[in-house]
Amino acid sequence: MNSDYTILVVDDSPVVVEAVRDALIKDGYSVLAAADGIEALDIVKQNHVDLILLDIDMPRMNGYQLCKLLKRDKKFREIPVVMLTAKSSDADRMWGVKAGTDEYLTKPFNYAKVKELMGRFL
Secondary structure, eight states, X not given: OGGGOEEEEEOXXXXXXXXXXXXXXXXXXXXXXXXSHHHHHHHHHHSOOSEEEEOSOOSSSOHHXXXXXXXXXXXXXXXXXXXXXXXXXXXXXXXXXXXXXXXXXESSOOHHHHHXXXXXXX
């Protein structure tokens, strides 16, 4: 059952967070949300998280920085991170890979593709 899994959605756009959260909840997932990397790091430290959907451009701490921190910490490195971002250049993807992302999707995104990717990790 999907409710056994907790997904953290990290994006500074309330519209994106609400759309993704609503779709995930409808599919039975537990959902946490953060507006930037610092808030997300606090959530990961205080909660069990099974997967992170992560934007890149955010205030205070961007997605690349957060991903690097998580992947360098043995307590969190196994959490799959899917970059979900409007940044679509090859350089952006390369930085995502260097940061340790497990997958990279660009906005606008198709929720069916997000679900398919999540199925690989959950």
